[in-house]
Amino acid sequence: xxxxxxxxxxxxxxxxxxxxxxxxxxxxxxxxxxxxxxxxxxxxxxxxxxxxxxxxxxxxxxxxxxxxxxxxxxxxxxxxxxxxxxxxxxxxxxxxxxxxxxxxxxxxxxxxxxxxxxxxxxxxxxxxxxxxxxxxxxxxxxxxxxxxxxxxxxxxxxxxxxxxxxxxxxxxxxxxxxxxxxxxxxxxxxxxxxxxxxxxxxxxxxxxxxxxxxxxxxxxxxxxxxxxxxxxxxxxxxxxxxxxxxxxxxxxxxxxxxxxxxxxxxxxxxxxxxxxxxxxxxxxxxxxxxxxxxxxxxxxxxxxxxxxxxxxxxxxxxxxxxxxxxxxxxxxxxxxxxxxxxxxxxxxxxxxxxxxxxxxxxxxxxxxxxxxxxxxxxxxxxxxxxxxxxxxxxxxxxxxxxxxxxxxxxxxxxxxxxxxxxxxxxxxxxxxxxxxxxxxxxxxxxxxxxxxxxxxxxxxxxxxxxxxxxxxxxxxxxxxxxxxxxxxxxxxxxxxxxxxxxxxxxxxxxxxxxxxxxxxxxxxxxxxxxxxxxxxxxxxxxxxxxxxxxxxxxxxxxxxxxxxxxxxxxxxxxxxxxxxxxxxxxxxxxxxxxxxxxxxxxxxxxxxxxxxxxxxxxxxxxxx
Numbered sequence: 001x002x003x004x005x006x007x008x009x010x011x012x013x014x015x016x017x018x019x020x021x022x023x024x025x026x027x028x029x030x031x032x033x034x035x036x037x038x039x040x041x042x043x044x045x046x047x048x049x050x051x052x053x054x055x056x057x058x059x060x061x062x063x064x065x066x067x068x069x070x071x072x073x074x075x076x077x078x079x080x081x082x083x084x085x086x087x088x089x090x091x092x093x094x095x096x097x098x099x100x101x102x103x104x105x106x107x108x109x110x111x112x113x114x115x116x117x118x119x120x121x122x123x124x125x126x127x128x129x130x131x132x133x134x135x136x137x138x139x140x141x142x143x144x145x146x147x148x149x150x151x152x153x154x155x156x157x158x159x160x161x162x163x164x165x166x167x168x169x170x171x172x173x174x175x176x177x178x179x180x181x182x183x184x185x186x187x188x189x190x191x192x193x194x195x196x197x198x199x200x201x202x203x204x205x206x207x208x209x210x211x212x213x214x215x216x217x218x219x220x221x222x223x224x225x226x227x228x229x230x231x232x233x234x235x236x237x238x239x240x241x242x243x244x245x246x247x248x249x250x251x252x253x254x255x256x257x258x259x260x261x262x263x264x265x266x267x268x269x270x271x272x273x274x275x276x277x278x279x280x281x282x283x284x285x286x287x288x289x290x291x292x293x294x295x296x297x298x299x300x301x302x303x304x305x306x307x308x309x310x311x312x313x314x315x316x317x318x319x320x321x322x323x324x325x326x327x328x329x330x331x332x333x334x335x336x337x338x339x340x341x342x343x344x345x346x347x348x349x350x351x352x353x354x355x356x357x358x359x360x361x362x363x364x365x366x367x368x369x370x371x372x373x374x375x376x377x378x379x380x381x382x383x384x385x386x387x388x389x390x391x392x393x394x395x396x397x398x399x400x401x402x403x404x405x406x407x408x409x410x411x412x413x414x415x416x417x418x419x420x421x422x423x424x425x426x427x428x429x430x431x432x433x434x435x436x437x438x439x440x441x442x443x444x445x446x447x448x449x450x451x452x453x454x455x456x457x458x459x460x461x462x463x464x465x466x467x468x469x470x471x472x473x474x475x476x477x478x479x480x481x482x483x484x485x486x487x488x489x490x491x492x493x494x495x496x497x498x499x500x501x502x503x504x505x506x507x508x509x510x511x512x513x514x515x516x517x518x519x520x521x522x523x524x525x526x527x528x529x530x531x532x533x534x535x536x537x538x539x540x541x542x543x544x545x546x547x548x549x550x551x552x553x554x555x556x557x558x559x560x561x562x563x564x565x566x567x568x569x570x571x572x573x574x575x576x577x578x579x580x581x582x583x584x585x586x587x588x589x590x591x592x593x594x595x596x597x598x599x600x601x602x603x604x605x606x607x608x609x610x611x612x613x614x615x616x617x618x619x620x621x622x623x624x
Contacts, residue, residue, distance in 0.1 A: 056101065059083060079104040086113045089124050096132040103136060105129070108143040122148040126156065139163045146170040152177040163202040171208045174218045183221035198225040201254075208233040216241035216250075216272050223250050223275070230259040237264035241271045243481070251277050259287040266293050273317045285325045288314055289339070293330035318342040408474035409544060413617045415467035416538070419460040420531040421554055422610040425561055426603065427456035428528060433568055433591070433599055461498065464491055483541060486534040493527040532558045539613075550616040557609040564602050568595060 056078030064086040073080060075098045082105075089112050096102070112124045123145050134157035142165065152175050155161065161182055183198040200222040205211065211233045219226065229252075239260075243250060252258075252275055260268065268288065276286065293311060311328060318326035319342070326342040431453040468491060478484065501520065506513045532554060538544065539551035575592075 057081065060085060064088075073099060075099060075101075077102055079106065081106045081108070082110055084109040086111050087124070087128060088115050089113065089121055089127070096129065100133060100136070102132065103138040104141070105137060105139070106141040106143075107145060108141075110145060112146075120146065122146055126153055129157075134158045135160050137161055141165050141167070142169050143167045144169065148172055150174045150178045152180065154178060155181040158182060160199050162199050164200075165202075165204040165206065166208060167204075167206045169208060170210050171205070172210045172212075174214065176215070176218060177221075178218055180221045198222045200225050202226070202228040204228070204230040206230070206232045209235055211236055213238045213240065216275070217243065219252075220250050223252050225254060226252055227254050228257045228259075229255065230257075230261075231263065232259075232261045233263050235264060239265065239268060239272055241269060241275070243271075250275050253277055255284065256282065257285050257287070260291065261287065262290045264292045266291065267311055267313055270313045273313055276317070283323045283325065285327065286314065286318065287327040289327060289329040290337075291329075293328075294332075315342060408470050410617055410620070412467045412471040412474070413538065413544060413546070414614050415463045415470070416535060417554070417610060417613050417617070419463035419467070420528075420535060421557055421613065422606060423456045423460040423463070424528060424531065425557070425606050427453050427460065428524065429561070429565070429599065429602065430456065432565065433595070458498070461494055464494060481541075483534060483537045486530055486537065490527055490530040490534050493523060493530065497523060497527065539617075544617070544620060546620040547616050550613045553609050553613050553616075557606060560605065561602065564598065568598065571595065 056076060058074055058077040058079070059081045060073065061081075061083035062085070065088060073096065077099055078101050080099070080102055087110065107123075107128075110123070111120045112122065112127075113120055125147070137158050138160065139162065140158070144167075147166075147169055148171070150171060150173070155178070158181060179200070182200045198221065203219075203222075203226065208231075212235050214231065214236065216239055219229070241250075255276060258276055265288075276284070288311070311330065314326055314328060318324045322343065324343070327339075328342070329337050329339040332338055430449055434449045434452075435447070468487070497520065500516070500523075505516050505520075535554050536551045539546050539554060540548065571594075
């Protein structure tokens with residue numbers, strides 16, 4: 001068999017394997033063929049052959065890209081493989097505009113080179129695809145390509161891309177907006193901060209030896225569409241997350257599989273894990289194996305009653321829901337790898353002989369012969385095989401179980417709904433519309449309506465303060481999202497109201513009383529409006545897991561009450577206009593029977609909405 005035929009067979013087999021990107025096992029550098037580097041002088045390729053009509057695969061291999069401008073890839077090509085080719089670093093050198101059926105582009109062992117010196121330069125991918133209709137592309141596959149940086153323009157034009165794999169590529173960084181071109185559709189919703197739609201579903205970065213750090217927020221533009229994320233990089237030592245969205249954070253609502261393997265990582269930050277929510281009522285898997293974890297020298301988890309402290313955030317993430325699965329491992333001094341699987345709060349932990357990608361490597365960073373992990377007490381692993389996280393091994397202080405944390409989040413939400421959707425709404429209605437229902441009744445040296453208004457608003461402030469304390473204790477710090485910012489602003493304005501009312505309210509009849517009335521009315525309405533926006537955003541946070549109906553029930557309650565008050569004001573002004581002896585203060589005009597019925601119906605409506613929202617919060621399956 002000739003060398004050319006042998007290489008053709010090799011490439012066909014490799015192309016077939018590459019099409020199964022989701023299920024393909026990673027190959028090691030030892031198995032890669034040794035290829036003679038071609039020159040960079042526009043000579044002919046060894047071959048550029050259309051394999052067969054059903055598959056639509058064309059393979060161009062070994063050599064330098066032809067200088068002949070008439071050179072064309074067959075127009076019926078659907079899957080183009082460029083193998084061991086040197087491409088000149090000049091624009092308009094590649095004619096691909098006629099490839100209207102191309103959906104898969106596979107580039108392997110190829111280089112960009114300087115025409116003057118012949119030296120290898122970082123691969124100029126956009127030069128190569130400039131004439132291609134990139135919107136029809138669905139899959140990109142790169143093997144042993146020197147990129148250096150995946151920059152802001154790398155994916156420009158690939159608006160319909162679904163899958164990308166970088167295998168053994170030289171990549172040092174992904175820029176902040178690397179994936180922005182993939183989100184070019186219409187916004188998911190009309191809400192502020194809504195991301196554009198994207199068809200991008202799968203990202204795999206395999207054996208990226210030069211990638212040492214990855215900023216999680218880089219994936220923000222495609223977070224709503226990604227289903228599979230995989231990182232395998234022996235030198236990847238840090239994954240960071242700095243939120244860039246002030247409208248609720250970043251969440252992977254469709255992600256079903258996150259895989260971190262063979263890296264220098266010892267765990268994943270809690271901030272990263274919190275973005276991995278997954279689709280509602282759909283199973284999600286997190287694989288964290290063959291990384292730089294260490295654990296005590298024991299047979300299995302049951303005999304040690306211990307897990308590697310750094311893995312606690314991962315285990316806590318898995319224990320939130322029965323739909324979550326964690327596949328993990330850690331390294332032991334003498335007995336090799338310890339692997340475990342956790343589904344919900346039930347786990348299966350077993351010792352494995354020293355057979356892993358790390359078998360012949362040095363022990364993980366921080367591991368020595370004298371290493372002894374701080375034992376986690378029996379509270380961590382019970383004899384029934386359930387995870388019971390009652391203390392945080394990383395801080396030696398008590399920590400709450402997922403159920404406790406979820407309960408606090410629900411308590412925070414429920415208290416806020418009671419305070420602002422019920423007490424404040426009724427309180428405003430009482431002050432504005434009921435002054436003449438019990439005009440002659442005095443309670444605690446004041447009108448009944450004033451006592452009711454003051455009591456309702458005071459209770460609302462107390463519940464708000466309690467709710468804020470609960471959520472601060474639960475999250476342990478500040479969260480950089482709009483819900484938190486608006487919540488603080490709303491609470492601050494709510495505290496100003498009673499302070500001004502107690503210390504700066506002039507008596508009735510005082511010439512400056514109208515200033516207080518105007519300030520109190522304006523600040524009260526503004527605070528109420530902000531509270532509705534804050535509750536709406538909070539109810540839509542994926543971490544709360546509440547059905548979206550809750551947010552729109554809150555919004556409906558606000559709109560109905562605004563319309564009702566406008567209607568009552570119009571009705572009252574019409575009565576005053578027709579009255580022979582109208583009162584000096586319009587809101588002291590006697591209330592009629594129809595107005596009383598409307599107020600009663602509205603109070604029942606507010607109560608029903610509040611109860612409905614509370615029920616939706618109570619039954620929601622919270623994400624950790």
